[in-house]
Each structure stands twice: as C-alpha cells, then as structure tokens.
Amino acid sequence: MRELRLSIVWSRRVLTEVCLASLIGLLIGVITTAYGLVFNYLSTAVETYLKNFTLVIALSTLLLLTSYVLVRSSSFRSGSVLEDFLLTYHFRGGYVSIKDLALILIASLATVSAGGSVGVAGIAVFTGYALAKYLVDRLGIIYDRKYYSIVGAVAGISAVFKAPLTGMAFSLEMPFKRGIEVSYLLPSLASALTAYVVSKLFFGGRELLEFIKPKTYALTYSLILHSIMIGFLAVLTVFMAYTLKYSLRFIKVKFLAKYPYTIPLVASSTIIFTFTTVPEVLGSGYSLIPKLLEIEEYGALISISLIKLILTLLILEFGGAGGIFVPLLISGAALGAAYGRLLNLPYVDLLMMAGIAGVFSAGNKVLLTSVLLAAESGGLIAVIPAGISAAIAYSLSVYTSI
Template identity: 30%
Template sequence: MPAVRPSPSMPLDAVGVDGPERPPGSGERARVARPWWREPVHSWPYLPKWLLVGAVIGAVAGLGALALHESLALVTDGVLGRLAGFSPATVAGDGHAAPASGIARPWAVPALVAGGAVFGAVVVRRLAPEAGGAGTDAAIKAIHHEPLRMRGRVPVVKLVASALTLGSGGSGGTEGPAAQISAAFGSVSARTFGLGAADARVAATASLAAGVGAIFKAPFGGVVLGMELLYRRGVAPEMLVPGLIATAVAYGEFAAVRGFGPMFGHQAADPTTLAQVPFLLGLGMLVGLVARCYCWSLRNAKALFDAQSRIPWPVKPAVGGLAVGALGLLLPEILGTGYGVAQSTLDAGWLLGAPLWILLALPAAKIVGTALTVGSGGTAGTFGPTIVIGAAAGAACWRLAEMSGAPVEGPEAFVVAGMAACLGSAAHVPLTAVITAAEVTGTLDHLIPTMISVAAASVVMGERTLFPSQLPEPGRRLEGVGGQVVEVGGYRVL
C-alpha cells in the first residue's frame, strides 16, 4: 500500500510519511490560538472591529464638527458683527431663530469678504493645498483613490480656512469643510489602527458621514449619505454599520453641546392633498433646472479664474470676495452660510412681508455668490448652499402660488420640498435628502412632498452632478485616455 504523502496545506505531523502517524503531542509543539482581542485591530472580527474604529472616528468627527461650528460663530461675530455691524439670520437649532439685521457699515462688507477669502487662501496654499476649494469632492476623490494618504494637518487647515472665508461673509456651506475634516480624521485613524485600503475607505466614508450628520443634526441622514455619496447611481451597503456607529457617537457629542432639537425647529405641515401634487411636481422640475444651473456656474466660475494665469494667485480670491461683498450689499441674505435665510423662508409672515423681487432673485444670487467664492479660490462648501437655494426657490414658488389664489396652505411644504429637491438632485443623494428633510424639521409631515419633488428634480438633473469625483456606480469600470485604467480596491477608476 503506497504511503500517504502530505499536501502543502497539511502539517507534517498530521500524516504518516512512509510510516505510521506520529503520536499526539510529538513533533513541533502545537500553537495555542490567542484571543482575537490580543491580535492587531485589522484582524478582529467584523463587529468588534467596527465598534472600536467607528466609536473612535465618530468621537473625533464630532469634535471636529463642534470646533468648526464654534470657530465659524466666533469669526462671524468678530468680523461681520463687530466690524460691519451685521448679524446674519440664525436657525432655531442654535437656540433662537432670528432674521438678518441691517448693515451698520456697508462700506466695510466688500473689504471684509475679500480679506477673509485671501487669508483663508493663504493658509491653504502654505500649509495644505489639498484642503482648498469646496471639500466634499476632494474627500470623495481621496476615498476612491488614496484613503490611507490623507494628511493629518488637513482638518486643522480646513477648519481655519473655512472659518475665515465663511465667517467674513463668503458664500458657501459648512458641510464641505465638515466632510473633508472628518474624512481626513478617518484616514488618519485607519493608519493608526493598521487597516488596509478597503477598510480605510470605509473608515473615511463613515467619518465623513458622521461629521456631516452631526453638523446638520441629521444623524440618520448622515448614515445614508455615506452610502449614497460615492456614486451617482447605487449605494455602498458596506458603509451602513460603520456609519451607524460613527454617526451616533458624533451626533451625541455635537447635540450634547448644541442641543438635541432639529436644525430648523419643529415645522409641522398640513397633510398633502391631491390638488397640491401638480404644484410639487412643477416645483421639483423647476428646482432640477436650478440645480443644473448651480453645477454649471460652479464649474465655469472655477474654469474662468483658473484661466487667468497672469493674475497673481492672491488677487483671485480678493476679486471674488469683493464681488460677493458688493452683491451682499444688495442682498445681505447671500452672505455666509445662509442657513438662517432658509429658516426665515419657513415663516409665512416673513415671506409675505418681503419684497417679491428679493424672493425671486435670491436663488440666483446665492448661486452667483457661491460660484464666485469657491471658483476664485475661497474655502467653502458647495453642498450646504443647495439647501438655501432650494428653500429660496420653494419660497418664491409658494409666494407666487399664494398670490394667484392656488389651493396651497402654509409655505413649509414648498420650502422643505424645494431644499430637499435641490440637495438630492445636485448631489445624487435622493434618499439622504428625503431623510434629512424630515430630521432638520423634526417631523414626517414633509415626507410625501419631498419624495414627489426630489423624484421630479432627479429626472431633470440627469447625469450631471455637483461632485465630479463620484463614480457612476459600484463596480463600474471606467476607461481613461487610450484605454488606460488604474485598479483601486476592486474598482477601476480614472
């Protein structure tokens, strides 16, 4: 009978080699398996690994969101409040909703906006050039291409530059800075725990979702954002559990300091009637067109400033800031983040008392202001302004419908549906937009209106996107010039 020969995967003492099996305990001493918690974190079982990593990145992302919020409030009060005598509108989630004040020293506004943009651009250029611009698209690109290589200095640089730009009156949002700050935290944490590229991609995305969900006080919206944001079509289900853990921790931290109430307060609405459906569909289609104009304006404003190679780089944000400041003298509502303006549009008394031309001009003015701020080299988010632009468009539509005697009730449904439609279509995050709309208003009353308008806006938006670094869909292979591709984590990306 031929002898049993060992396979490469079998230990020698497990079989007889030209002879009988060795007795138990003979040969090389058997290894005793160590408990999993004594192994490196990257080799832990799935749930314990992400409970630890998710809690850590969520805690750091929550602190980053708090630092950004407080820094922005401090700079806004010190620059616009004390030097220009202007107080932007505030949201209910900050303790008290109040409309914007008048401007005591109008002559100072253009200089302050330009100065903040220049100082922010200098900080970015000298310390971390990758922290410039909007932030969210840069975070998406880094997550797809180099999730383990985001530098630890990026969060600090982004925080300082964003506070300077937005706090001095530059037009933009806080979610872009929060996204890049948090994603960089996630990348650094992944390196600290020794995670591989695939897990680092999940950690950076979960951290991004936690930061955005915390600063908007929309934790579940943040979780779904992490699943939707990387692709124009489809979702990344592997982001669900890490995102839930990280966002819960980040939101708990942020809300413990800033309060657990919804961002815009509780905004109840009357039940949606069949007669309102055509108006909501029309609003969604209109907002879809507005979102396309917004994306076009951002892209072309950046291309225009980039093409001026003979102009010294510090002059570009100065020119953009001067233009935004001058526009702000005409429409102060565009200065800063504008979230307080979205809050004001939920008030029927404010809408009926505002001149009609302001309501009609506000969406276009916010688009122009944000395009000038970001395109000229300022550091501000482009995701958050979609909320303001959509809310203003919804408010204008409600005012026109109310004037015509159409069967509409209060403005809440139109305003919330407008902000969700603009956000969901521009960023290709429809489910995030519907959920976030419910969370920032503290009610499910707007669920049906937002679903109708977001669906219509998404159809009009088509394949255009606010974030060019989004891949078409999970697993999609893209070819570059001459068919050249780069393999990254199982996906082929440009």
C-alpha cells in the same frame, strides 16, 4: 458546527467594526461640533461689521486673500471641500495629510469671516474623513481604511446637521454618485448615532432645519402637482449652477491664471457688491433659514435663492474655502417658498421642504439622503412632497452635480 463557527467569526468582526465606528463617532462628533460652533460664531460676527462699509472692504479683501494663499499652500486647488473629499476618496488612494486638513480648516474660517457664502457641513464631512483615516492608520488597521474614513465623514455630517439617519444615508450614496454601498450601513449608523448624541448632549443647539416644521395638511392632488413642479425647478436651478461653476473655472484658468492674486480680489469685490444689494445672503446663512418663512415677497425669495447659490460658487472658485451643503439647502428652501408665495398657496412650509430635497438631491446625487433629511427635519408630513421633488430632480439631472 461549521456554520456556527463562521457566525461567531462574523459576529466578532461586526462587533469590532461597530465599536471602532462608535469611537470614531465620539471623537469626530466632539471635534466637528466644536469647529462648527466657532464657524457659526464667526459667521454671526459678520453681521456686526457689515454695518461699516469701510470695514467690509478691508476685511473681505484681506481674509479672502488669506484663504486663497492657504488653499494654494495645500495639495488641493479647489476651495470646495466636498470636491476635495471626492477627489481624495476616488483618485488619491484615500490619502489626505493633516497639514492639508489644517490649511483647509483655517481657510474656511477666513472665508466665512470675510462674509463668504459657504457652509460648515462639507467641512465636517472632510474633517471626519481625514481624521478617521489618520486614526485607523495609527491603530494599524490594514484593511478597509477607506471604509472607516467614510464612517468618519458620516459622523461629521451627523454632528453638524444633528440628523443621524441623514448621515447614515449619506455614507451609502454620496461617494458613489448614482451608486450605493450597503456594507457601510451598520458601522455608519453606529458612528452617526454616537456623533449625534455627543453633539446634542455636550454642545446642545438646534437641528439645522428645526425652524421649518410643517403643519399637518391633507394630502391633495394640488400638493402633489406643485411638488412635481418644484422638482422641475430644482433641476433647472442645478443645471444653471453647474453651467456657472464651470464657466467661472474657465474664466479663472483662461484669463486670471497669469495674475493669480487678482483671483481673490474678484471674490471680495463680489462680497462688497452683495453687501450693497442683498446682504442677508452673506455668511453661512444659518440665521437666514428661520427668516425665510416670514418673507412674503416672492421676488425677494427668488433673489435669495439665486444670489446665494451664485455667490457660493463664485467664492469657492475664486479663493474661498468651505462647504456647499447649507447654501444648497437655503437656495432650495427659498425656491420652494418663492413658488408658494407666488401662487398664494397655504402650505408654503411643505413646499420649502420640497425645494430643499429637490435642489439637494440634484446637486449632490443623494436621493435617499434628501428624503431622510426632510423626514428628520419636517416630520413624516414632509416626506411625500420632498420625495416627489427629490425623485424628479434626481432623475432628470442625470450625472450633473455641483
């Protein structure tokens, strides 16, 4: 009888957690998807004014200055919302004010409107985390508040990526780097599925990587070998990005701190320069993803992979705000495509998925998430090359992350 009573008590708690997680998924799914639509609309609008060089100079300077002021007005000092999320979770007791959230959300819209290379997924994660924390505080839940905040973060990434399993895996890996937290599994899955259903049914839209649908190829030694090579290239890419990130931070603190309002001018100057060289990497990059398979010149793909990542890091360090998830995906996809085009291989689409998984895994320390993202986006055929590349990149990148 005692075991039965314990089972009933445990079942009630699990049911309560799942119901609350579903409610969080519903609310966060609506809010983050709506925000994502506005974000992507502004990113697309960038392509309109990019035709006018004078307008590019004026808007990029004004909007990045606005973003810089908004970020400095918050309690954060970094424009990378994923970094803000991790610092909040581990070192601030999980607390984030609604004012800070509002400032970061507006700053991110200003950044992408300026042509800044930032993504919306990290913003969705941070928004889901903060709003879920606010909700459980208002409901008077006194236990596991950070637990439900992670459930909110899961809903955010599930709604934006339209990949519920990826969102669930994210909750197990991302906040803990090389650790994993299985107790979040069931409520995270409930939250991710609810957010996905809400996003898909009420707002529509395609999955983020739906455009990369690998054809069916036989598993060969050649494919395995090339997937291994892409894993190594992903590690080198992430190490380069990591070194650049902290070099930029050093330059900002050492040389520009005395003249703070010169900082966003550096970012806007970079956008203006990029406009004259590789304008397709400006903005979030959603419209760029389906075009990568059509580019046959490997030099152009290498340029996109490197410049997209460099521009994102520079924007986030010098006044902009936003996420780094989507830029990482684009950089990885372009890396895999460039490798395939260089060697004239027939399965470029699979190598793109391997590049995505490798860079994403090394850059965020999320092995399982990277593989599931490839599986949900590219189907089971993408799992082997993506898994090989992700495992190598994850292992060799040690504790380096961006």
